[in-house]
Amino acid sequence: MTSTRRAAPGHRAWLAQTRVELTLTIRNGEAVLLTFLIPTLMLIFFSLVDVLPTGSDEPVQFLFPGVVALAVMSTSMVATAIATGFERQLGVLKRLGSTPLSRGQLLAAKTTSIAAVEAAQILVLTLIAVALGFDFSNSQALPALAAALLASIAFAGIGLILAGSLRALTTLAAANGLYLVLLLLSGMVIPLDKLPEPVSKLSRLLPAGALAEAIHGALGSESIPGQAWVVLSVWALVAPLAAARLFRWE
């Protein structure tokens, strides 16, 4: 006597899982606030009300790349950490472990879902930036996307380290705290050179600071420092490996 049942074709499970990940993200008010509302409002508000030391005549020239970096961080790290933390605590991950859905398919679905949300965020922010008169003449899409990709991998790894080792509520607090700190100290909305030197030095070694530098460079006129690529690449390699090692399923 052996098993006569089979798993569905891989793409069907992946698609269904991706759809649920997206549906639940959109249904979760806090996730929407974090991923769409805050970056959008920051871009609009601080572009129109010139109170931040953005160092340019047109604040939007500095803010648009910054909020793109912020949006990437909020989705790949904060939203992923919180959602996964609760899935782990509620036994969802355990329950999925006794279905034919493989870890690879689950990971692929989460990746697709993160990529889809980020694409939507970037689209919304770009449209707003256009409306606010952002000058795209010096922008290069490819390096910006490459930086976003590397940073997403790194951030997702960090988010999963939090989600896989802390209790869900602790993860929630830690991820939101990290979000706030990195928002202010990584050159996203406040230029790094306005910060004390030790802070800006440390920031450039963290994925958030490196991402902000890379995207500012890619979308503005500056060049991207080589160090930013190195930092992003190292984090993109180390964080997921650490997550794989540290993640506790129950």
Add this chain to the structure above:
Amino acid sequence: MTIIEVEDLIVDHGSVRAVDGISFTADSGEVVALLGPNGAGKTSTVEVLEGYRRPSSGSVRVLGLDPVDDHARLMPAIGVMLQSGGVYSGIRPPEALALFAAFYEDPADPDELLEQVGLGHRRRSTWRQLSGGEQQRLSLALALVGRPQVAFLDEPASGVDVQGRQLIRTIIRDLATDGTSVLVTTHDLDEAERVADRVVIIDRGRLVASGTPRDLMSTDAVREIRFGAPPRIDTSSLGDLLGSTVTETAPGEYLVAAEPSPANVACLTAWLAEHDLPLADLRAGRQRLEDVFLRLTSATEPSASEGAEHSEVRAGIRHRPRVRRSR
């Protein structure tokens, strides 16, 4: 045909031995109840069969497969209901069923299943809005949407109301009729007696008895009469009359260590009548599964640390006879 094979299973959680040498089997189309108090090792046993952990020693096979090594081949053939939860808090029942259905090549119809578990009217609610009983029924549906050959249901009726229990029992019986093997864990003797073809009783990690409910409740080895009457009756005077010991096993529950002969029963009832005491119930000969269970699991006194949990469970069990009498 043997579907589930458990042989000399030992499961250690750190220094604690949760399962201590259990063996049993389940055939296709058979409902086996794993019965025991909380902490007896039921969930640990089931989680080994589901592939969540490896045995510390001994072996298990499900459909001839190793649950860990043959994980990918086994998963499409089993349905799992965890003891609690395991579902996204913001998901709606049809979405959860559609998701799980998409994992299997030839799933059951999610809509039909939703109606079958009585959640047709809760389509728009999210998991966290469902009552405990509704969550259990959705969990059951999720375990069954892949049309499993083997279903593992961990405490399926806990927190479910009377109608829900009836519904779950019917579904389990239908599964068995269709050839599915079902392993149910429960600490509810009544549930085991009603739903199972075979009961495996475990206590503190050890198997204490197994067989059909009928076998386990048969009178052969039993020389006792049990009855219910007001608490604190004069057991020594009654014992003298019957020529055997009478003990009050719980307030209002009595055990007479005597042959369940008509003469002894007549003697007992006459004594009660003489003292103007009502007789709440009387079992001479046929035992309830509960009696078997209590006799088997109290054979060795639990240590102080384990004792708390056991006595708690027993107290729970003792509430039930009152329900039975009113039936």
